[in-house]
Amino acid sequence: MDVAALRWSWNRITAAGPRAAKHFYATLFVIAPETRTMFPTNMQHQEDKLLAALGHIITNIDNGDALTAFAHHLGADHRRFCGVDVEGRPVPLAERHYIWVGQALLATLADFVGSEWTPRLRDDWAAAYEFVAKLMLAGAAASERLTPPSWQAEVISVERRRSDVCVLTVRPNYLCNYLPGQSLPTQVPALRTWRYLSPANAPRPDGTLEFHVRATGRFSTHLVRRVAVGEVLRLGHPTGTALSAYNRAPHRPLLLIAGGTGVAPLRAIIEELQQGSGRPTTLVVGGKSPDDLYDHQALLKLAASAPAMDATANGFQPWLRYVPTVEIGWDWDGEVGRAADTALRMGPWRDADILVCGSPTMTQATIAALKASGIDPDRLLVERFDHSVYPPLAAADTPTPNLTWAAR
DSSP states (O other), X not given: OXXXXXXXXXXXXXXXXXXXXXXXXXXXXXXXXXXXXXXXXXXXXXHHHHHXXXXXXXXXXXXXXXXXXXXXXXXXHGGGSOEEOTTSOEEOOOHHHHHHXXXXXXXHHHXXXXXXXXXXXXXXXXXXXXXXXXXXXXXXXXXXXXXXXXXXXXXXEEEEEETTEEEEEEEESBOOOOOTTOBEEEEETTTXXXXXXOBSSOOOTTOOEEEEEEOOSHHHHHHHHTOOTTOEEEEOOOBOSSGGGGGGSTTSOEEEEEEGGGHHHHXXXXXXXXXXXXXXXXXXXXXXXXXXXXXXXXXXXXXXXXXXXXXXXXXXXXXXXXXXXXXXXXXXXXXXXXXXXXXXXXXXXXXXXXEEESOHHHHHHHHHHHHHTTOOGGGEEEOOOOTTSOHHHHTTTSOOOOOOOOBO
């Protein structure tokens, strides 16, 4: 297999960008029309993920360990992309689906490489794809022994905190274990679109999950405005490795900085810490105005219930300190300023691990402020679930968390 030739020809695809991705899916849907229902109506984000995943594979085509880890994870993740039978039951991906994808990929490469698409190059691509497909099928088979392809989760509670923020509680049909700080791909079946939501709670004995959703796009607006008790969502396998690594150095204090619904995974981490012996933790939650602190009362209760742990000059102090802060605070008697600035005033944080979660704008600004203050970047844990990054890429070299498939 000529790795250099594979990478050279892949550059033709990356140069074409979205055009190549659109060509691939158009070809796939002609070859196998039944696959169309596995994808959303708007394919833009799916096209981005395709290019990212294939690019990662080509980058690591000669790195056996990295390629195997990624392909296994990808195969397990793809189990949720399944069809349904006449009775509405999920039909898992089969080897024929991988064959169709391979045919569409080779056809796309042939069109965009053009006259330099030689029989030898085609054979190299066919061999590379067959190798990766077998790894993905192996990953899917291993996952199948432990978990279902996806979970059906009934909405059992809908609480609208603001006109654009909703707290949903769902009950999966099987136990879905995850690590606090991770996210789960979530689908509204009617939209055929998957987006990533982070549970706001540590795993519970009854298996229920609490999601905080803010209406920012078609998917989230549907959840906030239209989803009702009794409806059923689909959940995929938990993913994400950054925030869930909060316990990598338990002896260090934690600084958690959140904006908007980014408070959800950080609250899950706090709940998990509370079930242990505690750990010096400061949670700074920021908003433009007090109205943005939609989870304020719940966080006050959580902080009030945190037991004391450390003897200090002032006696025993609770291990959890909750610091709400707003940028505009009429009649507000708390901290005023951006969350990052408030956190830095409370420092120094040289010995702390720092977790940041919020909108892309808030996250970028917070990271920049922390780095400018001299914070070691290795102490920053940030999870990004935007549509230009495919989450399995971040988890390619990380062991899959312990997942349990237990009927309830």
